[in-house]
Amino acid sequence: MKILILGGDGYLGWPSAMQLSAYGHEVVVVDNYLRRRMAQEQDVDPLFQVANLHERVRLWQAHSGKKIEVFIGDLTDWDFISDVFGKVQPDAVIHYAEQPSAPYSMIDRKAATLTIQNNIMVTANVIFAVREFSPDAHIVKIGTMGEYGTPNIDIEEGWIDVKHKGREQKFLYPRQAGSLYHTTKVMDTDMLWFYVRMWDLRVTDLMQGPVYGLVTDENENHPELYPFFSYDELFGTVLNRFVAQAVVGYPLTVYGKGGQTRGYLNIKDTLNCVRLSLENPADKGELRIFNQLTETFSVNELAERVQRVGNGMGLDVEIKSIENPRKELEDHYYNPVHSGLVELGLEPNFLTDEVLAQMIEIVVEHKDKIANHRIFRGTKWA
Ligand code: USQ
Numbered sequence: 248m249k250i251l252i253l254g255g256d257g258y259l260g261w262p263s264a265m266q267l268s269a270y271g272h273e274v275v276v277v278d279n280y281l282r283r284r285m286a287q288e289q290d291v292d293p294l295f296q297v298a299n300l301h302e303r304v305r306l307w308q309a310h311s312g313k314k315i316e317v318f319i320g321d322l323t324d325w326d327f328i329s330d331v332f333g334k335v336q337p338d339a340v341i342h343y344a345e346q347p348s349a350p351y352s353m354i355d356r357k358a359a360t361l362t363i364q365n366n367i368m369v370t371a372n373v374i375f376a377v378r379e380f381s382p383d384a385h386i387v388k389i390g391t392m393g394e395y396g397t398p399n400i401d402i403e404e405g406w407i408d409v410k411h412k413g414r415e416q417k418f419l420y421p422r423q424a425g426s427l428y429h430t431t432k433v434m435d436t437d438m439l440w441f442y443v444r445m446w447d448l449r450v451t452d453l454m455q456g457p458v459y460g461l462v463t464d465e466n467e468n469h470p471e472l473y474p475f476f477s478y479d480e481l482f483g484t485v486l487n488r489f490v491a492q493a494v495v496g497y498p499l500t501v502y503g504k505g506g507q508t509r510g511y512l513n514i515k516d517t518l519n520c521v522r523l524s525l526e527n528p529a530d531k532g533e534l535r536i537f538n539q540l541t542e543t544f545s546v547n548e549l550a551e552r553v554q555r556v557g558n559g560m561g562l563d564v565e566i567k568s569i570e571n572p573r574k575e576l577e578d579h580y581y582n583p584v585h586s587g588l589v590e591l592g593l594e595p596n597f598l599t600d601e602v603l604a605q606m607i608e609i610v611v612e613h614k615d616k617i618a619n620h621r622i623f624r625g626t627k628w629a
Contacts, residue, residue, distance in 0.1 A: 248273070249275070250273065250338065250340075251275050251337040252275065252343065253278075254342070255276025255277055255278050256276070256282065256283070257278070258347075259343055261474045262466065263341060264276050265311075265465040269311060269464070275318065276315055279319065285348075285351065290621070293475040294491065295476065297473065298471070311465075323372060332380035336380055336381055337381050339384055340387070341521060345389070345431070347428070348481050349425070350480055350572075350573075353426055353428075353626055353628055354626055362431055363431055366431035366435065367438070370438055378442075385450075386451070387521055387524050388451070388452045390454045391456075393424055394422045394454060396423040397508075397581055398423070399580050402583035404584050404587050405420055406419060406536065407421070422436070436452055440534050443534040449530060450534045451529045452534060456512055457511055462609070463518060476609075478617065478621070478622065479622065485546060490553060491610055493564045493607065494562065494607060496564075499550045499564065501546050502570075502571040503569075503571030505546040505550065508546075509581075510538065510540025510543050513596040513597075513602065517539070520539045523588060538583050539585070542595070544598075550566045552603060556600050559600075560608075572626055573627075
């Protein structure tokens with residue numbers, strides 16, 4: 248397939264590009280380096296620098312013999328995106344091109360409007376570009392489990408049958424997001440669903456939980472091909488943060504009671520879920536939704552695991568509950584269905600002690616670059 252990866256420079260976009268290229272697909276990546284600029288502006292550079300996209304595709308070609316094409320530009324700009332779609336005419340589009348951080352979206356009005364403008368406009372432009380240039384292309388959109396929030400009932404895969412006064416209909420499962428960032432993803436889903444109904448688009452919306460790790464089949468033992476690894480409060484997901492904190496002896500920052508439960512997955516499984524979705528496309532006129540996670544943990548459970556494995560490796564890992572800067576339930580029911588991707592063939596890579604130990608070993612190599620002031624600054628929700 249000819250696959251266009253929007254947001255191909257990011258934590259997940261770049262590893263996806265390599266995997267799909269390794270599987271023999273023709274891959275084109277697009278990015279405007281927004282994620283890099285935001286990190287610089289906020290003084291939260293990742294653990295190590297990564298080469299720019301042009302350099303990364305050269306490194307990938309030297310490693311694999313395979314070519315990836317690059318376009319640098321802003322996908323909110325119709326002239327740019329229409330030029331890319333006109334030239335590439337993709338069979339499938341993976342849309343990762345969003346401001347991905349909940350805390351970033353809560354900093355202030357400017358960060359909030361950047362999140363709204365970027366995320367909603369890119370999704371709208373993708374919809375219009377697909378319709379104009381590749382109406383049969385399959386759109387694989389990265390959504391988030393955070394669209395659902397933490398309801399007191401089981402979370403279905405995207406849809407729910409509602410019985411009301413003797414009648415029945417299937418609706419999108421109720422969404423009640425916990426940050427402005429997550430809310431933009433709800434808006435994306437609504438917009439995609441509208442245009443699926445109007446224009447018979449084919450769309451898979453992947454409700455993904457927090458991802459951890461950085462090693463994939465394509466970059467193992469090749470650090471020059473690693474993605475960004477963020478440990479800061481804005482862009483680091485909680486398990487990656489805890490690993491970095493453990494390595495520098497910073498007490499693990501459990502927010503509040505630590506009973507917040509989410510559905511997690513290894514970065515390797517993100518890539519496999521996206522690839523399986525591409526290889527088994529949604530039908531025309533279908534909005535297919537999968538919950539993309541492999542196992543659930545509370546923050547306390549993650550902290551305890553990092554502590555146990557870290558201490559076993561000679562670190563001295565402390566856990567410290569701090570006042571929760573977010574407004575979220577700290578003790579709640581959480582039971583999401585996540586069988587759809589397994590039915591497509593996903594074989595989960597669970598969070599084992601070995602996986603954690605490998606993450607710790609890699610982060611230890613960069614220990615000197617970890618800056619404690621980046622770990623916590625308390626961006627408040629309310
Ligand atoms: N948390 C802590 N301590 C920390 C950091 C986080 O207790 O130092 C808690 C948070 O309060 C939250 C949980 O850990 O309850 C997960 O936080 P996170 O920062 O790992 O995840 P989140 O902000 O929800 O966002 C991340 C990704 C986002 C993705 C989302 C999936 O950045 O792109 O959409 O995970 S989900 O959480 O399922 O919505």
